[in-house]
Amino acid sequence: MASVTLNKIAKxxxxxxxxxxxxxxxxxxxxxxxxxxxxxxxxxxLLRMVAGLESITGGELVIGDKVVNRLPxxxxxxxxxxxxxxLYPHMKVRxxxxxxxxxxxxxxxxxxxxxxxxxxxxxxxxxxxxxxRQLSGGQSQRVAxxxxxxxxxxxxxxxxxxxxxxxxxxxxxxxxxTELHQQLKAAGQPCTVxxxxxxxxxxxxxxxxxxxxxxxxxxxxxxxxxLYNEPANTFVAGFIGSPEMNMLEARLTVSDSxxxxxxxxxxxxxxxxxxPQLTDVTVTLGLRPENVLVNASDAxxxxxxxxxxxxxxxxxxxxxxxxxxxxxxxxxRVPASQSGELASLKRGDxxxxxxxxxxxxxxxxxxxxxxxxxH
Amino acid sequence: xxxxxxxxxxxxxxxxxxxxxxxxxxxxxIRYALLxxxxxxxxxxxxxxxGASFKTNAEIFTQVGFWPSKFExxxxxxxxxxxxxxxxxxxxxxxxxxxxxxIIVTVISCVLVAYAFARFxxxxxxxxxxxxxxxxxxxxxVLRIPQYIMFQQFDxxxxxxxxxxxxxxxxxxxFVFMLVQFLRGIPRxxxxxxxxxxxxxxxxxxxxxxxxxxxxxxxxxxxQFIWTMNxxxxxxxxxSSVEKYPVSLALKLSIGATEEVEWNSVIAISVxxxxxxxxxxxxxxxxxxDGVASTGLKG
Numbered sequence: 302m303a304s305v306t307l308n309k310i311a312k313x314x315x316x317x318x319x320x321x322x323x324x325x326x327x328x329x330x331x332x333x334x335x336x337x338x339x340x341x342x343x344x345x346x347l348l349r350m351v352a353g354l355e356s357i358t359g360g361e362l363v364i365g366d367k368v369v370n371r372l373p374x375x376x377x378x379x380x381x382x383x384x385x386x387x388l389y390p391h392m393k394v395r396x397x398x399x400x401x402x403x404x405x406x407x408x409x410x411x412x413x414x415x416x417x418x419x420x421x422x423x424x425x426x427x428x429x430x431x432x433x434r435q436l437s438g439g440q441s442q443r444v445a446x447x448x449x450x451x452x453x454x455x456x457x458x459x460x461x462x463x464x465x466x467x468x469x470x471x472x473x474x475x476x477x478x479t480e481l482h483q484q485l486k487a488a489g490q491p492c493t494v495x496x497x498x499x500x501x502x503x504x505x506x507x508x509x510x511x512x513x514x515x516x517x518x519x520x521x522x523x524x525x526x527x528l529y530n531e532p533a534n535t536f537v538a539g540f541i542g543s544p545e546m547n548m549l550e551a552r553l554t555v556s557d558s559x560x561x562x563x564x565x566x567x568x569x570x571x572x573x574x575x576x577p578q579l580t581d582v583t584v585t586l587g588l589r590p591e592n593v594l595v596n597a598s599d600a601x602x603x604x605x606x607x608x609x610x611x612x613x614x615x616x617x618x619x620x621x622x623x624x625x626x627x628x629x630x631x632x633x634r635v636p637a638s639q640s641g642e643l644a645s646l647k648r649g650d651x652x653x654x655x656x657x658x659x660x661x662x663x664x665x666x667x668x669x670x671x672x673x674x675x676h
Numbered sequence: 677x678x679x680x681x682x683x684x685x686x687x688x689x690x691x692x693x694x695x696x697x698x699x700x701x702x703x704x705x706i707r708y709a710l711l712x713x714x715x716x717x718x719x720x721x722x723x724x725x726x727g728a729s730f731k732t733n734a735e736i737f738t739q740v741g742f743w744p745s746k747f748e749x750x751x752x753x754x755x756x757x758x759x760x761x762x763x764x765x766x767x768x769x770x771x772x773x774x775x776x777x778x779i780i781v782t783v784i785s786c787v788l789v790a791y792a793f794a795r796f797x798x799x800x801x802x803x804x805x806x807x808x809x810x811x812x813x814x815x816x817x818v819l820r821i822p823q824y825i826m827f828q829q830f831d832x833x834x835x836x837x838x839x840x841x842x843x844x845x846x847x848x849x850x851f852v853f854m855l856v857q858f859l860r861g862i863p864r865x866x867x868x869x870x871x872x873x874x875x876x877x878x879x880x881x882x883x884x885x886x887x888x889x890x891x892x893x894x895x896x897x898x899x900q901f902i903w904t905m906n907x908x909x910x911x912x913x914x915x916s917s918v919e920k921y922p923v924s925l926a927l928k929l930s931i932g933a934t935e936e937v938e939w940n941s942v943i944a945i946s947v948x949x950x951x952x953x954x955x956x957x958x959x960x961x962x963x964x965x966d967g968v969a970s971t972g973l974k975g
Contacts, residue, residue: 354868375874387865391887400883401873448869 303365303378303455303493304330305351311359312346312517320346321517323360328510331491333482335508337498339540343517344497345460351495352381352458364456375404380449381458385465386441388433394444395429398451419447422481439470446478459496463503471503479507501541505529513537531662535669538587538662544621544632546662547593551586553663555579562586562658565627569604571658575673584672587662590634594655595622596641602659610650613643620644624654631656729944736939748940752948755941758930760918764945767926771952774839774911774922775904781844782851782900783893789846790855791881795867805856812849816909824913838914839907843900851896858892859885894963902953923949 312321349355353374521533532538551564560573608624727742
């Protein structure tokens with residue numbers, strides 16, 4: 302039970318490489334925050350700095366109301382779950398769970414009670430007398446979580462805990478961890494969680510708020526729906542969502558309530574809500590694949606273009622269709638029930654695609670930041 | 677038509693199987709015959725030694741074969757008594773008085789030093805490690821004289837201290853090197869987990885590193901046991917009173933007597949002197965295999 306505040310946290314390695322650039326954010330008490338980004342974005346480094354496994358070279362880290370920059374890991378009240386579990390191979394599951402508590406010098410009955418509680422919560426009671434080498438991946442994962450829970454930490458730190466599991470198990474563990482967070486909250490033992498992952502699905506499904514990082518800088522720190530619907534820049538827009546958002550070059554003019562855009566050899570006009578005044582400026586237009594229509598409808602604000610079909614991916618409930626419009630690739634995502642004659646089309650067939658510009662995101666071509674966000 | 681064809685093919689298959697089985701069998705006979713032959717050639721000196729230990733003194737030099745004409749236990753009895761005032765019970769005890777303390781201090785000092793080199797960053801670490809490895813190349817003989825003078829000034833000559841004390845300062849650099857290499861192969865995650873669990877450096881060493889290092893530590897124990905048990909030059913230089921002699925020196929003593937050498941007794945005691953080293957090696961063999969298997973710790 303504690304908030305975590307990062308005040309201009311920075312990390313410079315002895316060789317002069319700056320991995321983390323003055324990061325500022327506050328995680329509220331009991332909140333589930335996900336740090337996400339491509340590999341090398343310093344998300345794990347940041348987590349390890351919070352844990353105390355990596356030194357902090359600048360700024361101030363506050364857990365609860367204490368500045369913990371110089372405190373060793375055990376005094377920070379944090380527990381960590383590692384990517385490859387890091388269970389002690391020479392100890393039984395029971396001793397793995399109890400090890401930290403014994404070191405704290407807790408009385409034996411209390412240690413036993415806590416271990417049993419955690420085992421019950423995670424359904425690992427039958428495994429208590431096994432060695433880590435006798436566990437499957439999912440079981441090891443649960444034991445690793447158990448080792449964190451027994452300590453009743455103020456902050457839980459997860460470092461890509463699901464990346465060693467297969468897809469199916471990952472999905473069920475995802476739900477489990479989220480449920481666990483809710484369960485602990487309901488039991489009056491809310492815990493702050495910082496969860497690191499490179500998987501945007503994990504981030505979107507688990508995080509109450511998500512911090513998107515790139516090269517040691519925060520790109521956007523917001524709720525999942527805000528990240529999806531109002532990405533701060535082209536990086537966030539491209540990183541969140543699958544298939545990736547279409548990024549097209551356009552020239553945009555905005556005056557008063559009317560905006561007009563020229564792209565892919567055509568032009569159209571639409572309502573300029575939220576956009577700043579511009580005159581014929583090169584911008585990047587971002588459009589989610591679900592906003593690219595393939596079935597002619599009379600919806601307003603849709604820009605119809607002639608395209609050539611590249612290929613189709615049939616996903617079961619949805620169809621991903623890849624088109625080429627004036628040499629530019631465009632992806633569309635259509636529910637299978639509405640795909641119509643799409644399934645019968647072949648590569649190279651001509652299709653009319655509609656761009657729903659009312660749902661478009663407009664980014665500055667040079668900086669990549671969202672034009673709406675600038676105001 | 678097809679039924680005939682399938683019958684044909686099963687007959688063909690079974691004859692191929694027969695042929696394959698016969699060839700495998702012949703191959704393995706040849707393989708084992710060769711291995712046994714080479715093994716015997718290598719073991720022959722040892723077999724001869726054991727055979728000769730039951731022979732009479734005259735038979736050793738007159739008969740070529742290793743099989744004694746009569747099994748005499750007398751060489752063992754006589755050899756054990758020795759021509760000195762002490763029996764080999766005393767000398768074996770002396771040997772263990774050197775070996776056991778030396779192993780204990782070796783393991784403690786080498787593990788501590790290896791832990792420091794493998795897991796901590798400190799000033800001059802690379803240079804110190806290079807120097808340590810370089811001393812491995814130094815012939816022991818170069819160190820004998822300065823070491824002897826040093827222990828003489830400490831007034832430790834004719835005690836076991838010069839044989840045990842150096843090992844307490846991790847001077848067996850080979851072991852340090854071996855442990856460092858082994859430690860480098862162990863992923864750090866577990867130590868980080870232990871750090872999160874609240875271990876300090878020494879607790880981490882004791883609760884996490886030492887259990888993981890067990891196979892390497894057992895190798896250290898076995899090697900140090902065998903090397904110290906067989907060490908001849910060390911005790912020869914530092915020990916002067918016969919009552920403190922270990923087995924290696926006592927064996928030489930029984931050859932160097934003025935009267936005619938009782939070779940059969942010398943050989944009999946040599947056989948007995950081999951027993952502890954061989955026993956320790958076989959007792960630890962399982963853990964060597966363990967050590968190889970446990971390198972892939974990741975779940």
